[in-house]
Amino acid sequence: MLTLTLMNHTFHVPCAEEDKARLIEAATLLEDKLDQVENLKGESKVLMVALNLCYDYLSLKDDATQYCLQLDSQVEDILNQVTDQSAK
Numbered sequence: 001m002l003t004l005t006l007m008n009h010t011f012h013v014p015c016a017e018e019d020k021a022r023l024i025e026a027a028t029l030l031e032d033k034l035d036q037v038e039n040l041k042g043e044s045k046v047l048m049v050a051l052n053l054c055y056d057y058l059s060l061k062d063d064a065t066q067y068c069l070q071l072d073s074q075v076e077d078i079l080n081q082v083t084d085q086s087a088k
Contacts, residue, residue: 002015
């Protein structure tokens with residue numbers, strides 16, 4: 001069990017021991033993002049931060065997908081070169 005405090009609210013998060021460090025890191029990131037939004041309060045602030053984090057997540061997901069596609073293409077090109085050279 002991990003106890004976290006965010007925006008004056010205490011949360012008891014059931015988690016495995018190996019997940020605690022990542023959850024603390026996530027909570028720290030969330031606190032930092034909340035602190036950056038000074039012009040909003042309460043629910044509006046939380047929703048704006050959630051929207052920004054989701055946007056960042058989707059951007060990173062797209063970047064990772066594009067990177068994997070590029071790697072797949074490069075591996076396929078190399079395999080084709082090896083196959084062509086071994087056929088000679």
